Amino acid sequence: MPSLLIHGGRIVDPSQDLDGPNDLLIEDGAVARIGGKIQKPKGAETIDAKGLVVTPGLIDIHVHLREPGQEYKETVRTGTMAASAGGFTAVACMANTVPVNDNRSITEHILLEAQRAGFARVYPIGAISKGMQGQELAEIGEMVAAGAAAVSDDGLPVMNAELMRRALLYAQHYGIPVIQHAEDLTLTGKGVMHEGEWSTRLGLIGIPGSAEDVMVARDLILTEDSGGRYHVAHLSTARSLDLVRLGRSRGLRVTCEVTPHHLVLTDEEVAKTGFSTYCKMKPPLRSERDREALVQGLVDGTVDCIASDHAPHHRDEKDVEFDKAPFGILGLETTLSLCLDRFVHAGILSLPRLVELLSTGPARVLGIPGGTLKEGSPADVSIFDLDGEVTIVAAGFRSKSRNTPFDGWTLRGRPVATVVGGRRVEL
Amino acid sequence: MTTETIRWTRKDLLGIAELSPAEIELLLDTAESFSEVGERPIKKVPTLRGKTVINLFFEASTRTRSSFEIAEKRLSADNLNFSTSGSALEKGESLIDTALNLQAMAPDLVVIRHGSPGVPHMLARRIGAGIINAGDGAHEHPTQALLDAFTIRRHKKRLAGLRVAIIGDIEHSRVVRSNIHLLTKMGATVVVGGPRTLMPVDIEKLGVEVAYTLDDAIRGADVVMMLRIQLERQGRMSFPSVKEYFRLFGLSRERLRIAKDDVIVMHPGPMNRGVEIASDVADGSDSVILEQVTHGVSVRMAVLYLLSGVTSEES
Numbered sequence: 001m002p003s004l005l006i007h008g009g010r011i012v013d014p015s016q017d018l019d020g021p022n023d024l025l026i027e028d029g030a031v032a033r034i035g036g037k038i039q040k041p042k043g044a045e046t047i048d049a050k051g052l053v054v055t056p057g058l059i060d061i062h063v064h065l066r067e068p069g070q071e072y073k074e075t076v077r078t079g080t081m082a083a084s085a086g087g088f089t090a091v092a093c094m095a096n097t098v099p100v101n102d103n104r105s106i107t108e109h110i111l112l113e114a115q116r117a118g119f120a121r122v123y124p125i126g127a128i129s130k131g132m133q134g135q136e137l138a139e140i141g142e143m144v145a146a147g148a149a150a151v152s153d154d155g156l157p158v159m160n161a162e163l164m165r166r167a168l169l170y171a172q173h174y175g176i177p178v179i180q181h182a183e184d185l186t187l188t189g190k191g192v193m194h195e196g197e198w199s200t201r202l203g204l205i206g207i208p209g210s211a212e213d214v215m216v217a218r219d220l221i222l223t224e225d226s227g228g229r230y231h232v233a234h235l236s237t238a239r240s241l242d243l244v245r246l247g248r249s250r251g252l253r254v255t256c257e258v259t260p261h262h263l264v265l266t267d268e269e270v271a272k273t274g275f276s277t278y279c280k281m282k283p284p285l286r287s288e289r290d291r292e293a294l295v296q297g298l299v300d301g302t303v304d305c306i307a308s309d310h311a312p313h314h315r316d317e318k319d320v321e322f323d324k325a326p327f328g329i330l331g332l333e334t335t336l337s338l339c340l341d342r343f344v345h346a347g348i349l350s351l352p353r354l355v356e357l358l359s360t361g362p363a364r365v366l367g368i369p370g371g372t373l374k375e376g377s378p379a380d381v382s383i384f385d386l387d388g389e390v391t392i393v394a395a396g397f398r399s400k401s402r403n404t405p406f407d408g409w410t411l412r413g414r415p416v417a418t419v420v421g422g423r424r425v426e427l
Numbered sequence: 428m429t430t431e432t433i434r435w436t437r438k439d440l441l442g443i444a445e446l447s448p449a450e451i452e453l454l455l456d457t458a459e460s461f462s463e464v465g466e467r468p469i470k471k472v473p474t475l476r477g478k479t480v481i482n483l484f485f486e487a488s489t490r491t492r493s494s495f496e497i498a499e500k501r502l503s504a505d506n507l508n509f510s511t512s513g514s515a516l517e518k519g520e521s522l523i524d525t526a527l528n529l530q531a532m533a534p535d536l537v538v539i540r541h542g543s544p545g546v547p548h549m550l551a552r553r554i555g556a557g558i559i560n561a562g563d564g565a566h567e568h569p570t571q572a573l574l575d576a577f578t579i580r581r582h583k584k585r586l587a588g589l590r591v592a593i594i595g596d597i598e599h600s601r602v603v604r605s606n607i608h609l610l611t612k613m614g615a616t617v618v619v620g621g622p623r624t625l626m627p628v629d630i631e632k633l634g635v636e637v638a639y640t641l642d643d644a645i646r647g648a649d650v651v652m653m654l655r656i657q658l659e660r661q662g663r664m665s666f667p668s669v670k671e672y673f674r675l676f677g678l679s680r681e682r683l684r685i686a687k688d689d690v691i692v693m694h695p696g697p698m699n700r701g702v703e704i705a706s707d708v709a710d711g712s713d714s715v716i717l718e719q720v721t722h723g724v725s726v727r728m729a730v731l732y733l734l735s736g737v738t739s740e741e742s
Contacts, residue, residue: 197629201444203544203565203601206628274552275545319523321543323564 003027004422005040006381009049013056014356015372024054026379029422034373047424049383052416055355056373057089057380059362060332062154062233062257062307065091065122067113068106069098074312074400076113080120082310082332082399084425087415089380090121090370091310091332092362095132096155102127102138107146119425120418121380123149123368128167128178134160137170144174149366152179154233157215159185164219168228175367177231177255180219182240183283187211192323194267194284202271204322207284209237216240220247223254231365232256234309236283238293245302255365257307258294260331260338265405266291270322277318277325278405281311298349298357305361308335312401330404333397337390338406340413344386351386379422382415390414398427435733439551439558442567443608451576451609457729458577458722464501465724475504478535478735482508483526484561485541490696490720491561491570495538498727504735507534522546523553530554535735539563557734565599571695572605574726576613578719579650582691587614592638592645592686594620594676595654595703596665598627602695603654607633620644621654621676624665641676648686652693653678653704669702679705683713691715 004026011022011034023038024031040046065079074082076093083091093110095101101110107124114122126143130136132153140151151171158164158180171178188211193199195206216232220243223230235241235256247254261281266288270279279285297303308331318325339358343349349357359382363371369378394407418425433449443451464472480499484492492508499506509529522541529537530553538559539547544566551558562568576586583589591610593603597619610617611634619630620638631637638644645651656672666672683690692704692713700706709716 195628197632200627200629201604201633203563203567203604208628274548316521319521321522321541321549322545323543 001029001422003032003041003044004047004379004419004424005038005044006047006049006054006383006419007038009052009054009383011054011373012351012355013373014352015056015360016374019352024373024381026419026422029379031373031375031377031379034375047383047417051385052383053351053386055382056359056371057418057420058087058336058358058382059090059370060088060308060310060335061092061305061362061366063091063093063310063332064096064312064328065093065110066312067097068109072400073314076110076122077117077119078398078400079310079312079332080114080117080122081427082397083120084418084427085398085415086333087336087382087384087418088120088332089382089418089420090123090368092123092125092149092366094125094152094154095127100127100132101143102130102132104139104142104146107143107148111147119427120420123147123366125150125152125154125179127151128153128158129163132156134158134163137163137166140170141174144176148176149368150176150179150231152181152233154179154181157181157183157185161218161222165222165226168222168226168230172228177229177365179231179233180215181233182212182215182219182235184211184214187214192280193270194286196267196287198267198271202275204270209239209286209290212237212283213239213243216243220252220254223247223252224250229253234259234262234283234307236262236286236290236294238290241293241297241302255304256302257305257365258297258303259309260306260335261329261405262286263291263294263298263306264338264342269405273405275322276405277320277322278329278403280322280325280327281309281329282327295348298343298353303357304365306335306339306357307362308332312399313403315402318403328403330397330399330401333399334392334404334406336384336415337392337411337413340384340386341411345412379419381419383417384413384415386413388414437734439547440569440730440734441547441551441558441560443569443572443605444567446612448612451612454573454726454729454733455577455580457733458573458726461728461732462722462725464728465721470501471503472501473503474732475499475502475735478504479533480504480506480536480538480731481529481534482506483529483537483539484508485511486562488540488561491540494720494723495561495727498724498731501724502728502731504731526550526554530556536731559730559734562601565601565604567605568601569605570723570727570730571602572609573730574719574723575606575652575693575695576609577722577726578693578715579691581718581722582715583649586610589615589649590618590647591615591650591652592618592620592648593652593654594641594644594678596625596656596660597621597630597654598625599657600654606652607635611635618644618648622666641678641682642685645683645686648690650691650693651678651683651686655695655697656699656703658699658702673702677703677705678708680707680711683708693719696720
């Protein structure tokens, strides 16, 4: 593999407190040198990053690639293309495929497809329970041996407290986090949007914030007793964030992620869009008060990472009554632009903090390589244009699906290129 | 009443929430002019001759559908009832496909009742015909609120300044939401009352007072509107038994005394006698429940007329 010199860019790497004009030399798929002006070695390829930002590869630790089983929504190939188009070099994909990724062969299949595609690294997340039935533990060790980075029944919560306690104990053998889709289904009932003023106005059945909070509180107690490593997926309420703070203050190993849509939109969006099913996901878009608290969590460090919960659905599935539509929206191709526009350009987050939330943080949460451009690390790099304006056009997505509420939004900041393992990704 | 005349410009009637007070007044005044048709020996005018109206009911309804049908016939429209049983919907056709197929038959207006909130809005975006929401889940039921307002106006000569109590299952009621929007826009005070387990969160943000006893809700009320209690909620998480519900929130002649002397009692129907309302109230001199049904036809004639694009100058 020829060497690759990325020159003239602004390198932002929070893992080594780096933010400034620097060159980056990659050899044999790893970072060889970083800093200052670097002479182009003979035969090296180059990327001119003048005017661009160069960061450790962005990692989205919560996506649904839908393969195997629902290839009409997304495949490992199209999902990782979407990741690359969105500026990501790695994704972690949830286990709710058909059949469920609850065993070694599915994990291996996903990894094989990812290797064939070659657009981004893929870290499969195995199911906590067999068939995601919430009854008995899946073969967690087998999946980890095959390459799984964590376990989660995401899409469904682990309702059974004893099973959750066991998972938090058992996962410690493999040093992996247990990721919970925190939702008490008895409180959700038939709910389809956040319970609050807007569900009342629209006559839609509400999902109270307490459905999440009750589960997070329960899990933190179990985490304390088990000594386990617990991660809250798509945390969406002010109170759950407070619970995470409380857990940390008690010394628990707890982390959390927040999605861009919960940071940017609120439950009022369902009304504004006239019941658009592209505003329907779990957890639901919450109140403005919750949204503000989540943004505050980004600022004060409570939130470990931003993850998109990229959830592709076919147009026909979403083009139905609000009540009947499946939960979930896309995220991979809008996350970076949304975050740059709404948080960095809005003066809420520094660029290094955002890179931490999109790269260093997620790598730390899953304990996977990446999130840094220190010499010797894998050469996964994201390059983006901080100021370039972009208009989101869902019809042009690399993803197979189109279910985004951000279609037509004009944002400042856009992905330009990714490098995975020292190779520039060509889409 | 304002004397300012406005023109109806909306293609659809999806809810009361988006209407201005002037639009509401126009609808009510227009209904007033149609009410006389129902008193004629020949109850028919040629106003909508040649117009096609489809009544698309995805939920069982006798009262509302019959009321629309009569209104359509009195306006000489050609109408068609499309109900879901035995239809393509039972064969797995999507709602959108059904709607597009109906649209291909070029109706002028579609009256729709559906159990999911937002369905009329979805159809309004997709098909060219005017959409009339005849009830979408627990969201809105605009013609019910209009006929309620029409009935109140007949008795009280005004809406502004009145105190209207609405009692019952507030959470699941589309009637209450449309009534709250309409009455508060027109300057009335609305009090909603019912068990806490059937009170939706943040309801006060819709500009209403909330009461958790029947007495607090109806004290000094000019109008008391009782809502139907769905018996299937009994014994679930909403209330333990019908008997207990009636003791807390059932309206009897005795308990009605706390309201104003000239109170009128309303109910959108169908009633559960002995559950939310005692027969002596339902059939008593304060009750205007059957008048509501009569006025429903006039109000729906007004809605059909205004939406069909026939301007007042042309008629």
